[in-house]
Amino acid sequence: MRAQTWYDAYTTSIAEVISSMPVVKSVTLRTIAAELGLTVQTVSKALKGRPGMSEATRQLVVQTAERLGYFTKEQIRSLRADRIIPYPLERKRFVLLQTSHSSGFLRLLLEGLHERFAAFGHQIEVMIPPSVATEKAMNDWIERSGLEYADGLFVAASIMPKEWEPKLLALPVPKILLNFPPLGAKVDSVVWDLYEATYQAVAYLRSIGHVRIMYVGDTHRQRGYLLRWQAFVHAMNEFRLEVEPSAHSIGEHTSSWLEELREKLERFTPTAIVCGIDGEVAGVYRLCSDMGLRIPDDLSMIGLLNEQPASLPPFTMPLLPIRESGYRAADRMLWRIANPTLPYEHIRIQGELRIGRTTARNGRS
Template structure:
């Protein structure tokens, strides 16, 4: 009886007409190829049962079965008003790629802004939530609706900081550590007057950023007064820019921390209106990791969004295999990108 041919990187490369190097990069999630090519590599690797050594070790460590007996279907639930958010897209891609490696399907489901608690059961049935094998729940879902999702009797992964006492696993990038890194970096470069701007109430993650900023300011011995910071964001753009200019005149900061990606363009517009230049007149750090082609060199902590999707997928499969074990809350820490928007004062 002929022996079954061993599946190797060379075999995958030969069947796909690619180099071994390209196949290896695709399996390790590295950049440098189209998403279509990456998808072809992952699909063939799954069909032939090939896993990298790191993937094998990960499955052993997490207690996830090596071979799945059936294809499972998972849903990523997000609010319709942030459907095009780059962070949501990166999360979804990370989850989808990792689940594809294991032979499972992932779909994105939008929760309408008009949804209420009374219409929730009908929407849930329409989207097929009761028939899914598990749910990934993103941030910016209104809290009453998030609570209804968390009550569902199925495996769930919260892609957010969890509410107190929530019976759910969570995976999220560590904005607390990222904010501390930002304040410490500014302090090391001689900045003592900082202006924080960004919403602190919409999500628990935004609240975490603000609390970390307050702690870091006090720890670094920097002057702090809550009224000096722009943390209550007007909806009207004109009012927002007027409030920002007023804070700039009163506080006279040497550095700004932009806590939300939505505000960055407004800030640059307001700075240009008042004659400020970055970094000559005022330094700037943003506390998100969404690439901005308008300001590609902006200094920022790196938030591992796509990697969070990978980790969340592994945690979901782990939960399916270990339903009886305690819930866990995982934060992924990233490095710090020293761009060209912070001026050294010392």
């Protein structure tokens, strides 16, 4: 019940965000409404895939939108080139499978998925697999939830327990993995490129004179966590900077990891930190403040944050295109449904590095 309440709160937020977005086109919702003698609210609901009308009315609205040019010719041409029907005859049901470990970026993913599917009249819902991951428990839940009858599944990162991911990827339903795929996985994937983001962070720190750069981040719990550390090592090697694993805060972060980090900061005296895990950035920042380390005067810091937290100063951070990845994943799902026999594809969405107030040129030797 708590999961459903949490999801309702997210979808309410998404609906408010999307409804407030201006339509930058000469043809507006009001134009379509006047053409059909409907209210603007009805037209909006039809194009966003919301319930409360017949499918005949919904199809009339979307077809009128196409005829009037609400969707650009470029959009239609692109969809048809991928064999995607711009205005399908039936509303499809897609499911985003997620666990609470990823709730920090779920809202952004849902925004992207919802916005894209709304244009086609499709719906996206969230399901949260139970924490019990025995074979029987997983089979029972999959049967009760009707996953095998969904039109497509999105499997998000951080699915826990880990036994769930291979189980979900084996279902005979079109799937998009919103994560870096495991080796040998037969599935399409779309993910915001944390490997590139980590590389960008190191490259920027090196460009402003830092050579003693410490990586901080759990590398144990998720595939993406380990890939960030690998990207850090790759970047450091590229700039001919030595990487001694014992000088970094990696491995499994247990309850005592911040105390261990304190000792490493005192021992190795880095001039900069790359903090690779969103949920760890605030704790590292507070620890540095408690130690009397001024950021960025004494220590520069880059955080791989999902979003800028209100509780922290403007961070130097990669702008992770999480929302854009959701939007792109929706396109990839429709492409996969239309092209079931083509090879699997893995798409990484690259963002930019934003320079905030937590980094400065290195003045220490």
